[in-house]
Amino acid sequence: xxxKTYATAALFAAAALTLSACGGGxxxxxxxxxxxxPTKAATVLDNPFEKPDLVLTDTTGKKYDLRAETKGRxxxxxFGYTHCPDVCPLTMNNIAVARKQLPKAEQDxxxxxxxxxxxxxxxxxxxxxxxxxxxxxxxxxxxxFDTIQxxxxxxxxxxxxxxxxxxxxxxxxxxxxxxxxxxxTDAGYVLYGxxxxxxxxxxxxxxxxxxxxx
Numbered sequence: 608x609x610x611k612t613y614a615t616a617a618l619f620a621a622a623a624l625t626l627s628a629c630g631g632g633x634x635x636x637x638x639x640x641x642x643x644x645p646t647k648a649a650t651v652l653d654n655p656f657e658k659p660d661l662v663l664t665d666t667t668g669k670k671y672d673l674r675a676e677t678k679g680r681x682x683x684x685x686f687g688y689t690h691c692p693d694v695c696p697l698t699m700n701n702i703a704v705a706r707k708q709l710p711k712a713e714q715d716x717x718x719x720x721x722x723x724x725x726x727x728x729x730x731x732x733x734x735x736x737x738x739x740x741x742x743x744x745x746x747x748x749x750x751x752f753d754t755i756q757x758x759x760x761x762x763x764x765x766x767x768x769x770x771x772x773x774x775x776x777x778x779x780x781x782x783x784x785x786x787x788x789x790x791x792t793d794a795g796y797v798l799y800g801x802x803x804x805x806x807x808x809x810x811x812x813x814x815x816x817x818x819x820x821x
Contacts, residue, residue, distance in 0.1 A: 648799055648807035649787075651820050655794035656786060659684075659758035663722065663750035666735030671748055673720065673758075674793070681816045682718040682788040684795070686759050686766055688725035688779045689737040694801050696741070698785065703742040705808030713816045716790070720746045722755055724766040724781040762786050762795060787811075791818035 658674050665671040673684075683702060687695035702719055709717065721738060723729035726749045729737075734747030749755075752768060759766050764782035772778050787797035797815065799807070811821035 648803040650798045655796040661758040663748040666747045677718045681790045684720045701805045704805045722748045789818040
């Protein structure tokens with residue numbers, strides 16, 4: 608997997624974020640630094656993110672207003688794509704396993720939102736089929752790439768249009784962070800890097816469900 612580091616104004620003083628080129632690239636490239644550091648999966652942000660003002664299309668083909676639909680609910684947001692061979696399915700599966708450890712009432716409150724970075728291939732039907740194999744309660748969103756890119760940028764997450772590598776294989780370069788939003792403030796106050804494990808999410812989700820710092 609090829610990785611590179613970039614800086615964003617939103618997290619200028621916090622850390623360098625990670626971009627992951629899923630599906631191709633030079634495996635010999637050195638991995639970028641992750642925001643959480645080597646021993647901590649999550650970073651609690653001093654200046655939480657505002658929830659993106661995104662109105663996209665869900666897996667049923669209906670419009671989904673992210674702010675309205677998730678208002679007052681603990682919410683995890685991740686930007687990725689269904690053809691990703693590694694980080695995206697691993698991240699979503701880790702969250703799915705951890706979510707199942709919550710009491711049923713908290714599972715029902717939690718919203719896990721997967722926003723595609725590859726809307727050309729990730730149609731509502733394709734997203735629905737992929738997510739059903741992970742957790743049928745997860746929400747998949749697709750739509751105009753420029754809209755998705757702008758929404759991700761408000762969270763300090765960079766995504767790039769899908770391109771082809773030298774072998775003609777599609778490559779999607781995207782940030783690999785998961786942002787947790789508080790049910791109390793609707794602000795994104797916890798950021799997870801791609802090194803977060805099932806155990807990390809299992810430990811933290813009960814606190815996130817209540818709007819507490821993990």
